[in-house]
Every structure is written in C-alpha cells, then in structure tokens.
Amino acid sequence: MTYVDSGPKIAGTPPAAGGAPSPRRPLPSADGAAPAGNEAARLWAALPRELAIRFKPRVNPLARAILREVQRAVPEYRRPLEGGFGRVITQGVRQSILQCLESVGKPAHAAAPAEAWAAVFRNLGKIEFQEGRSLDCLQTAYRVGGQVAWQHISDFARATGISADALCIGAEATFAYVNEISALSIEGYTAARDRAAGTRVRRRQRLLELLLSDPPPAPGAVAAQAVAAEWVLPAEVAVVALETRPGRAQDPGDLHPDVLTVLDGDRPCLVTGAPQRDLRDLGSLFPGRRAVVGPTVPTADAARSLQWAQRTLRLVQRGVLPDAQLTLCADHLSTLWLLADQFLIRELCAQSLEPFAGLTPKQRARLGETLLVWLQTRGGSAPEIGKRLKVHPQTVRYRMRQLVELFGDRLENPDDRLDLEIALRAEALLDS
Template sequence: MTRTITQAATVPHPRGTLPARQLWCSLPTELARRFRPHADPLARRILEEVQRAVPEYAKPLEGEFGKMIVLAIEQAVLSCIDSIENLASTQDNWAKLFVEVGKRVHHDGGSLNSLQAAYRAGGRAAWRYIAELGQAHRFPAAVLCVGAEAIFAYVEEISSYSVEGYTLAQAMATGTLDRRRRRLFELLLASPPSSPATLTTMARAAQWTMPEWVTVIALDPRTEQHPPPSPQVADDVLVDLDGPEPCLLTPNPDRDLRGLEGRLPGWRAAVGPRVHPADAATSLLWARRTLDLVRRGLAGDQPVTHTADHLATHWLLVDRFLLDELSAKVLAPFGTLTVKQQTRLSETLLSWLEHNGSTPEIAQALGIHPQTVRYRVSQLTDLFGDRLADPAKRLEMQMALSAHRLLGTRPPSGER
C-alpha cells in the first residue's frame, strides 16, 4: 500500500528489521520521491558539517580512506531513502559497509571518538536539512518527528557497526592474547566508560567471558623488593602491574577474595566494591581511595583492606570544603574558646554523643573523673543550649567531630 504524506505514520513495522529501518518504513512512501533529488546536496551538507565539526576530518579526504568516507555518507543517504520504500537491498549492506569504515579508521590510525563524533555531526546536519525541506513543503509535524527519530536511530546503528569493526581491527592488530587482555582491561577501566558493544567485542577477542559482577583491587608494594612477586591469581584475573597504580580485576569476586592475603606476597591491597563490568572504573576509584586511607593511617595497615569496611570514613571525608562548612555551622559556639578549651570540650562533646550522655562511660573513655565530665557537660549545655536536645543537630555535630578526629584537625574557629 502506498502511504501519502497526510497519512499518519502508523503502518506495521517489517519483522526482523532494526529500529531505524522500522522507523523509515513507517514514513509515507511519497517522501522517498520527494527526497531523492536531494540525495547529493544532502550528502554534501553532511560532509561539510563533519569536516567543520571534527578536526580530524577537516583535512582533505584523500586516498582509500577518503573514498570510503564519501561512499559511506552517500550510501547512508540512499539507504535511508530506500528504506522509506521498503526496498530489500539496504539492511545487510549497512552492517558490512560501516564495519569496514571502523576497520579502515583503525588501519589509518584514526580515533574512534572522532569517528563517533563525525556520525553525530552528520546526523545533526541531516536533520537540519530535512527539517528545512519539510517546512518548505509543509510536511506534517508528526512526519518530521518520526523522521528525526529515524535519523538518530540510524546514526546509532551505523556507529555501533563501526565500533565493532574498529574493535575487531584493534584486536587483530594487538596480536597476542595477553595484549588483548591488557587492552580489554584498559577499556573496562576507561572513563567515561566504553560502550557495551566495544567491551563485548574485545572480550570475545581476548577469550574472556564477560561476567555479571567484577571487583577491582588496587595494589601498593609493601616491601623494598621492586617489583614484588607477581600475585598468585587465576588465569582469568586481569592484571596491570606495570602502570603507576597497579591493580587487578577479578571476574569472580566470591572465588578470588577468599584468602587473598596469601596470594599477594609483598603487596598491600585495597578491595573496591563489587560492580557490574561497565562500572569497573568506579570500583577502581574507591579501591584507590581506600588505599589512600591506609597510607594516611586512617584505615589500619592490614595486608588487605576492604572498601566496604570503611564506607563511613569515606563518607565523612569525601569533601573537606563541606566538612568545614558543616563545622562552622554546627560547632560555631566553640569559636569563642581558646584552642585548649576547644580541644577539651570537643572531645567531651563527641564522647557524650557516642555514649548517649552516660557519665561513667564518658569518664572511662576519656580517662577523667565523672565529676569532671559533669562539669564539662554543664559548659557544653551553656554553649549549645537547646541544640543538644535536637536529634538532627546532634547528628551533624557527631559527623563533624568524627571527621575531625579522623583527620587529626580542629574545627574552623568563628561562625560564618
């Protein structure tokens, strides 16, 4: 059935097709006739925008690479127009052509990020051109909306094909399995995170089964022996001992975290949180922050330290500016005291908060006489008044004082 522009784009999608093709097929077939005379001007507009927006493509496009980019743009435009008429010659060619584009970009030393930026720039240029054409011919808004969705779905699909081609070429060029796994480790720890398609393709090339959960372990040499012995870990654990911040990634935390101390001779380790593979960089971030706490003497000095055991410490110390702001707000009454008085009364207040006001327990914790505790609490009552009876205020005071105790610092003096 031939669909006209005035008809709503609600025809059934062809089965077994990708989302972009489904959207193109839902558009009125009359649009294909309207668009075909614009195929060449649209392709030129896209190429101009790509070269303007992406510095890597601003140079003259010459040789095999240039020919392929021009061909890819022309084929993309024609494929979209053909899809409106549901011609059968397009879909299979999309994958082959744009996989080859990704391979060619890698072969010529190009950047995958620049290629993806070029696709996005081309999509924007195509949409602007179509929008101008649609307004000139008074296309219904619903048709233009579907057209926009189809353009950007198509950009996403051809971009994924090129990512696959680029990653496959990268894996082939890398050569050995060890190198492929090192590259996979880099992609897993990349920030911003690599796309799932890239990770899946590289994992396949590295013969590494993508797990549901991973844990990253940050390492630090404990001895003068450089380098320390290699960790004794399973074959599927990804290892980087050569970088400035050594680390491991285990695809099986339940298996590898048991008895970890005995498999890391000469190393101090900090275990990050368990996360999905796409969030491995976050696990590494917190593992390294935990290792920093150990170096600063704020998390003990065990061979293996787990981030999960120090979440409250991380939370209290996550931002010094916020700590100082909170301290200035809730501990302002200390600002009128001498340094000695501040130290004495702040430790008493924290102990009072931690022991729910129990005089005997405070006296034992601070090593002072109960009568001294009562005298200090009386001073605190004069300073803070009703705030000591407010649960929210007490929590803020305890947070601020606990953080300063960890850091070995005093609250800033004076109210802001």
C-alpha cells in the same frame, strides 16, 4: 641373519646390542632442545645413491601404509583425508619420505633440513596448536611413521640383498630423522603458542583499559573485546588497587588466569569477576605491598570500584585507616562516606563546631571528645560517660555545663545533634 632382543618386536627391527645402532631413540619433549646438527642427513649420505633410485617405486605404497597406521594409532587423526587437514598430513608424509631419499648418497651440506622441508614440519606443529591438541598426537604419529618406514626398509633390504651395515645405517638414519622433524614441529608449536599468548595478553590489557574507562564505553565494545580476549564477561566485578612500585613488577603465578592485571604504571590494579575465589590469598601474593579491594559493582561500574579502592589506599597510607597489607572497602564504608568530599566535610565542621572557635586546642579536644561520647551514648549519664573517657563523673558534669553554654538549644535539636556527631567524627579522621 638372526637377531636377539628381549624387548617387544617390530618386524625387522635391528638389534640394540652387538654394535648396531638402536632405532628406539626418545623424541624430544615439548620443552626439550632440538638435536644439534642434521644427523639424519649425514647418515643417509653414507648410503649408496643407487638405493634411493631402487626404492623410489615404493614411495607411494609406503606413504599409504604410514597414513593408514597413523590413523589407526592416533584417534584424533581418524577422519577422511580431505580438505586442509588431509592435504597437510598427506604432504607431511610424502615430504618426509622424499626428503630422506633425496639425502641418500649425497653430502650433507646443511646442518639442518632445507628450509622448504623444515617449513612443512614447523607448520604441522602450528596446526596442532591451532586445533587445540598437545604435541602428543603428532609425536605418536612420527614414531608410528618411523616404525612403518623401518618395516618397509627391512623388507626392501631382504628383497635386494643390502648388507647388514647398510641396513643398520638406514635404521639409525630413519629414527634420527624422526627426532629432527619432531623438533621442528615443537618449534612451530611453541612459536604459535607464544604468538597466541602475546596476542591474548594484549587483548586483555585492552579489555582492562575499556573496563576502567571513565566515562565507561558502550557495553557492546566491552562485550566484543571480552570475546576477543577469551574472557567471560561477569555480571559484577571487584577491582583491587595496589601500591605502586619502582621498576617492573612480577606477575604472581598463583593468581587465577581470569584475573585481569596491570601491575606497573601509576595505577596498578587487578580486576576479577569472582572475588571470593580469586582474592582469598591476595595478601600473600604481594608481600610488602599494600592492596585494597574495592566494592563489588556491576561490570559497567568497574571504574568506580577502582576509584574507591584508590581512595581507600590513600587513607591507609596516610594513617587515617589502620595500616594493613590487605584492606576491604566494605569494612570502612562510613569512613569513606564521611571523607568522600573533604571540602564539604570541612565546611560542615567549621559551621557545626563554630562555638569551639575561641577555645584553646587543649580545651577543644577535651570538650570535643566529651560531646562525641555524649552524642554516641544518646545523652548518657555522667558516670557512663566518665567510664568511657576514664575521668571522674564530676569532670563530665563540669564539661557538659560548658557545652550547654557553648551550644545551647542545638544540643536538643536532632538535626543539629546529627551534624555535630558527623563533624566530630570527621574532624578526628581528618586530623589523624
């Protein structure tokens, strides 16, 4: 029997034309769907049972050949077949061969491989994830194993005079089986990956809670949780306070994976150890949602960075600070300091500006702005102050005479002048 194929040859490969099935079927990708049903079992069932009995003595030589070729083709598997790895891969190869033989000549009652068999290949996928490899190595191993199995089947067919039809069915069954066990390994790999991702998310949420605890926990507790969460503990962090939003917020995909996030609840925020890297495009990541970057602080003080970011956010929302989608605490330190304790600052305003108490609001406003400019210009001239206030110098002189009558020698005392400037600045912010 002569085969003609323009593609690369595998010894004994059946034709891809002339009605015979092609064994070169693509394996499903890591994101692809598993093949429906158990096509391999249906095909094996179409072969005579006696073929499985006659092939049985070839099981061990075939298993050794597959292992040898797999190790040659996949560098990651080139290690002694000892310990857990050796047991798993050897078991997988033997299970593959024996399951196929068990299916020969028997009705395919199940739509998928029996659970005991399936568990082996799901576990291989799980081990690949745990070893830190992609599925490429395992899928290459399955392809190589299928090719080696086909070579042995074709040798067996020539030696025993199996019909061409049976040989083609055997080829199709072999590579359908490779597809099915590959899909099972994808299933195991994906499940292990998803479990690990869920565990890591939970550990990072716990780490975030510890970092933002007030008072802070013991440094050892944070360090241990950082290790468990696979997060390199930085020397300093910055915390970003976000506006709350109804419903569940979506995590923006462009954030660096090392940014710790909590986007829901009553204090949504981000924590980063590399603010220059992670917060460069922050404004575009949360459209329509104000964000405030807190001070960069030692990691143990992360709760304080969040506290100041939240205070700043409230000032933005009240209109005390400019309304912007992204605000940096570092740009408003004097204002934050002035309003850090509103009780004390109101007491200072009441005490320092007590001479204004008998004035009308309009008089108070005019004299207050004139006094503030005079203090800011360090006793500037009437023309200079008038230019700042956009009033005539004579108006400034008139107001200054009133201020001298109200405050007297306090305008000459440096400490009193400082208190007056602080009070006037704070009052303007509080009334805004």
